[in-house]
Amino acid sequence: MARLTGTRPVAARRWGCAATAFLLLLLTVQAAQKADLSGDATAATINHSLTLLQRLQELLQNGNGSDSVLRVRTAASDEAKVFHTHQLLLSLQSEVFESLLRNQSIVTLHEPPETAALFEKFIRYLYCGGVSILLHQAIPMHQLASKYRVWGLQRGVADYMKTHLASESSQGHVVGWYHYAVRIGDAALQESCLQFLAWNLSAVLGSAEWGSVSVELLLLLLERSDLVLHSELELYTAVEGWLSRRQPEGPVAKRVLRAIRYPMIAPNQLFRLQAQSAVLARHYGAVQDLLFQAFQFHAASPLHFAKYFDVNCSMFLPRNYLAPSWGSQWVINNPARDDRSTSFQTQLGPSSHDAGKRVTWNVLFSPRWLPVSLRPVYSDSVSGAVQPARIEDGRPRLVITPAMSSPDFAGVSFQKTVLVGVRQQGRVLVKHAYSFHQSSDEAADFLAHADLQKRTSEYLIDNSLHLHIIIKPVYHSLIKVKK
Numbered sequence: 273m274a275r276l277t278g279t280r281p282v283a284a285r286r287w288g289c290a291a292t293a294f295l296l297l298l299l300t301v302q303a304a305q306k307a308d309l310s311g312d313a314t315a316a317t318i319n320h321s322l323t324l325l326q327r328l329q330e331l332l333q334n335g336n337g338s339d340s341v342l343r344v345r346t347a348a349s350d351e352a353k354v355f356h357t358h359q360l361l362l363s364l365q366s367e368v369f370e371s372l373l374r375n376q377s378i379v380t381l382h383e384p385p386e387t388a389a390l391f392e393k394f395i396r397y398l399y400c401g402g403v404s405i406l407l408h409q410a411i412p413m414h415q416l417a418s419k420y421r422v423w424g425l426q427r428g429v430a431d432y433m434k435t436h437l438a439s440e441s442s443q444g445h446v447v448g449w450y451h452y453a454v455r456i457g458d459a460a461l462q463e464s465c466l467q468f469l470a471w472n473l474s475a476v477l478g479s480a481e482w483g484s485v486s487v488e489l490l491l492l493l494l495e496r497s498d499l500v501l502h503s504e505l506e507l508y509t510a511v512e513g514w515l516s517r518r519q520p521e522g523p524v525a526k527r528v529l530r531a532i533r534y535p536m537i538a539p540n541q542l543f544r545l546q547a548q549s550a551v552l553a554r555h556y557g558a559v560q561d562l563l564f565q566a567f568q569f570h571a572a573s574p575l576h577f578a579k580y581f582d583v584n585c586s587m588f589l590p591r592n593y594l595a596p597s598w599g600s601q602w603v604i605n606n607p608a609r610d611d612r613s614t615s616f617q618t619q620l621g622p623s624s625h626d627a628g629k630r631v632t633w634n635v636l637f638s639p640r641w642l643p644v645s646l647r648p649v650y651s652d653s654v655s656g657a658v659q660p661a662r663i664e665d666g667r668p669r670l671v672i673t674p675a676m677s678s679p680d681f682a683g684v685s686f687q688k689t690v691l692v693g694v695r696q697q698g699r700v701l702v703k704h705a706y707s708f709h710q711s712s713d714e715a716a717d718f719l720a721h722a723d724l725q726k727r728t729s730e731y732l733i734d735n736s737l738h739l740h741i742i743i744k745p746v747y748h749s750l751i752k753v754k755k
Contacts, residue, residue, distance in 0.1 A: 328399045332357065341378045342395070346388045352380070353388065355395055365398040368420045386412040387419075397425055405429070407436060407445050411452050418456065430461055437468040438696035444481025451486060469493060471691075471702035474501045474594070477510040483517055487524055490514065494531035500592040500691060500702055504536040507591075512551045525551075526558035533587050534559070534566035536622050542566060562587070570624035574747050575683045577623075583747040590622065590744040592689055592705065599742035604637060607668075607737040608724045612637045620680055621745040631686075632675040635741060639724050640666030668719040672708065672741065684745050685711070690718070693738035694730055700738070703731065 330336070338356035345352045359377075363370035372379050383391060390409055394416045397403040403425070405413050410433050417426035437446050450465035469476055470493065476482055485493075490511075493499065501507055511532065515525055529552075534542065542563060545552055552559070569577055569588070577583070590598070600616035613636045620629035672688045687707065694703035706715040722731040731737065 325400050328361070329396070332396060332399045339377060340373050343378065343380045344388050344391050345380060345382050346385050347382070348385055353391060355392070357395065362398055365424075366420045366422050383416075387416050390416060394420075394422075394425075398422070405432065407439055407441050410436075410445075410449070414452075414456075430458060433461060434464045436697070437464065438472075438699055438701050440697055440699055442480070444476070444479045444484075446476070447481040447484050447489070450489060451484075454488075466492065470496050470498050471500050471705055473499050474506065475699075475701070477501065477506065482510060482514065485514065487518075487520060487528075490528060491531065494528065495586070497586060497589050497591055498689075498705060498707075500594065500705070502594050504533050504591065504593070505538075505541050508532050508537065508545070512549060515551050522555070522558075525555050529555055529559050530562060532559075532562075533589070533591070534562050535569040535588055536590055536593075537566070539567060539570045539624055572623075573625050574621055574623050578683055578747055588747055590687075590746075592691065592742050592744075594740065594742075598744070599740060602635065602637075602739045602741060604737040604739065606735055607637070607732070608639045610639070615675065616741070618743045621684060621747075626680070629680060631678075631743070633741075633743065634673050634675050636669075636671045638666075638669045641669035668722060668724060669714060670706075670718050670739075671714045672743075673713050684747055687744040687746050688713075689742040689744065690715070691740040691742070692719070692731060693733065693740065695733045700733065 332355075338358060340357050340359045340362070342355040342357055343352040344355070359369075359373045363373065381391075390405075390412050393403050393405070393409075394413065401424075403413070410429055414426060414429040414433075417423075417429060433449050437449075439445070446465050446468055450462060450469070453459075453461035453465060466489075469489075473493070494507075494511075499507070511528060515528065520528070537545075546556075546563070565581065565587075568581075574583070593599075597619045599618060600614075602614055604612055613634065615632060615634050617630045617632050620626040620631055670690060672690075674686070689708070690706045691702050692704045692706070693700050695701075696703075706718050708715045719731065723729050724731065724737065727735050
């Protein structure tokens with residue numbers, strides 16, 4: 273809301289407009305001179321743009337030639353912050369200010385405390401085109417940019433938020449940014465926040481921001497199969513704590529509890545939950561059928577179970593569990609040097625019927641694998657010339673294959689997922705998750721954009737590539753038996 277509270281002398285307004293117009297004219301002339309000299313070998317650029325920006329900042333600080341006044345008030349205070357500004361500069365950056373200052377020179381603006389505290393930084397951006405912000409200032413600065421339609425600043429703050437999701441803060445910020453993105457309808461920021469939360473969920477579950485997760489966000493997360501966490505039991509424990517704190521209505525609690533994948537929890541742990549979980553006791557009727565089905569899953573062979581129940585649903589699809597029975601970490605030192613290989617074992621499947629059955633996996637990593645189309649081609653000519661292949665033409669390749677075959681593999685395929693860890697803002701987090709097609713032993717786009725030749729690559733931690741390989745058994749219904 274803005275209102276007229278006074279005017280300034282016409283002569284002062286004209287002097288201010290002339291001064292700012294003169295400074296902007298200098299910028300235009302400088303750009304034109306640079307274009308004129310671009311084709312001359314003796315041309316040189318004399319650049320005093322920083323000095324010009326300093327002059328513009330001094331205009332704001334000292335109020336020299338000011339032809340307009342902004343008075344910023346908050347409901348919590350009777351005092352107003354006063355800014356002596358220049359109509360031309362504000363109008364160039366914001367169509368809202370252009371409209372407000374068209375027929376008045378003194379405008380009163382009403383802002384909430386969090387945006388009023390940043391209004392000086394906001395105005396400084398309009399003069400100098402730059403601003404520094406902290407994590408807790410991102411939302412109020414974005415609100416100011418949106419309210420006054422400063423689109424460049426709005427995009428800049430949104431980009432800042434997307435690139436600082438991994439930054440560490442005492443109370444957490446990603447959940448709050450996601451909720452804000454939902455309110456303003458920023459789909460790109462929503463997806464960035466949601467992906468970060470999914471791939472780094474264990475870190476979020478143990479933080480203060482877990483309690484601020486909304487019902488809608490919680491249900492979105494529980495629907496996903498790409499959540500990265502230690503186990504399904506860890507997820508249930510966190511959900512139990514959320515339900516205890518938030519005390520949602522019965523239908524909401526039912527939807528949340530039914531999104532837990534109980535077959536992925538060992539039967540001895542399910543028995544303990546039934547005996548000790550106050551939340552499960554209170555809502556037992558909502559999930560009784562799922563618990564019974566989970567016990568049936570663990571009691572029968574997966575092949576026999578699949579004859580009677582639909583296993584092609586999310587309840588029987590593992591998430592990205594970090595527990596040792598689901599995969600293995602692999603740290604590759606100096607990955608650009610040469611090919612490496614390793615092997616590890618996983619469980620055959622999560623069913624207790626298969627307890628003790630293990631699968632051995634062989635993994636081959638090549639930092640500079642060349643596709644057939646780029647490999648050397650021998651010529652039939654006299655010179656016997658060979659088409660050279662450059663090292664930079666190669667790309668990283670990761671191949672994961674079982675070291676054995678077994679009749680126990682009937683009715684199951686293995687989904688391979690590779691997590692790439694990076695250090696961001698001092699924290700080791702998941703940078704990317706590569707999921708192999710169930711019928712493939714490799715991912716075509718594995719580290720396609722990573723430059724492992726550089727020690728400073730963002731994909732390396734202390735010149736090492738940190739991978740976590742996860743094997744997820746996926747069950748299939750082979751025979752349908754009428755019940």
